[in-house]
Amino acid sequence: MPFWDDRPEAWHEILPGVKRRILTHGHGVMMVLYHIAPGSTFPMHTHPHVQAGTFLEGGGRFRVGPDVYSMTKGSSYSIAGGVPHELVTQAGGPSVVLDVFVPERADFQKEALTPDRP
Numbered sequence: 001m002p003f004w005d006d007r008p009e010a011w012h013e014i015l016p017g018v019k020r021r022i023l024t025h026g027h028g029v030m031m032v033l034y035h036i037a038p039g040s041t042f043p044m045h046t047h048p049h050v051q052a053g054t055f056l057e058g059g060g061r062f063r064v065g066p067d068v069y070s071m072t073k074g075s076s077y078s079i080a081g082g083v084p085h086e087l088v089t090q091a092g093g094p095s096v097v098l099d100v101f102v103p104e105r106a107d108f109q110k111e112a113l114t115p116d117r118p
Helices: 106-111
Strands: 012-015 018-026 029-036 041-045 050-057 060-064 067-071 076-079 085-089 095-102
Touching: 012 041, 018 106, 060 076
Parallel strands: none
Antiparallel strands: 012 018, 018 029, 029 095, 041 085, 050 076, 050 095, 060 067, 060 085
């Protein structure tokens, strides 16, 4: 089982105010941590992967398909593959979001660091 340590080079700014790092991946699942600046927008997008997650800090407005949800610390979600979604974080402070993707996101693989331990 690989282990990944938190190193500065693990973080990637993917949009203004949005950073992510791959926590772990393998066996068809990927876990990703996001740090999102207050008032940032993760624009509407879609992908074929199931995406489930939880807000560890912060919150905001989460549009999933035609529905809009108010997210706060502790809010969780599950989005079927192919459903458009967008997040606008609250202005009061940063948001920290933990996402799980099934299957793994091949488009994120280049960001994953090599494990430090066997």
